[in-house]
């Protein structure tokens with residue numbers, strides 16, 4: 001059986017998020033995903049007038065939606081380049097470089113809500129994920145809300161996502177051929193590090209031209225991990241924001257839980 005060495009996974013993913021492509025891509029985004037629209041409305045009481053920590057803030061896609069609601073908003077990202085780009089985009093907000101696995105700069109119980117959007121938690125290894133979940137629990141006050149999304153190991157084709165990506169409108173022929181060449185090289189380098197377990201997997205999927213090793217977790221396992229980290233009242237939602245137990249067609253799922 002192959003093993004995703006956590007260092008290989010960490011290095012590949014961090015490099016991808018500090019690279020020029022990520023820095024070009026993420027700061028352009030400002031839309032909410034359909035499920036986020038539903039869930040930000042449904043949990044409005046946990047966000048409005050509250051202290052909110054937005055981890056993996058990337059280029060600030062969620063910032064313009066969450067910061068105006070919050071009494072206090074902090075955005076955090078382990079990519080120095082993305083944290084800097086978001087700080088420049090929102091100069092009046094507190095946006096910092098930081099890793100979810102080490103939230104020591106924040107006291108226990110200092111937030112009402114912690115958000116880790118767009119599957120950002122899926123770029124650290126299986127063991128580190130438990131550390132990250134415990135850190136997010138620690139900085140939440142009792143009853144505080146955790147909202148995150150994660151790639152879905154229950155998806156029928158979780159390990160067969162499209163090879164060579166989709167044509168990207170707006171990419172020049174030169175850039176497309178370069179991207180295809182780079183995707184092939186990335187695939188050759190990283191596919192040996194894939195891991196497939198019954199309840200979770202680490203997959204070299206098509207994200208950022210196959211430059212990453214992404215964690216996929218089944219809904220039951222994900223809820224178990226959240227419970228083990230000290231969360232209760234855990235709910236699972238599909239891509240439309242409808243409550244589900246499992247879903248074998250959703251590439252990722254959304255989870256909410258309350259610090260217990």
Ligand SMILES: C[S@@+](CC[C@H](N)C(=O)[O-])C[C@H]1O[C@@H](n2cnc3c(N)ncnc32)[C@H](O)[C@@H]1O
Nearest residue numbers: 017056057058061077078079099100118120123
């Ligand atoms: C898929 S991107 C999403 C960015 C942004 N939330 C959005 O939705 O556009 C995932 C983000 O999580 C960040 N990230 C990944 N692992 C992290 C970690 N261990 N600590 C903090 N941020 C992390 C990445 O740098 C990246 O910006």
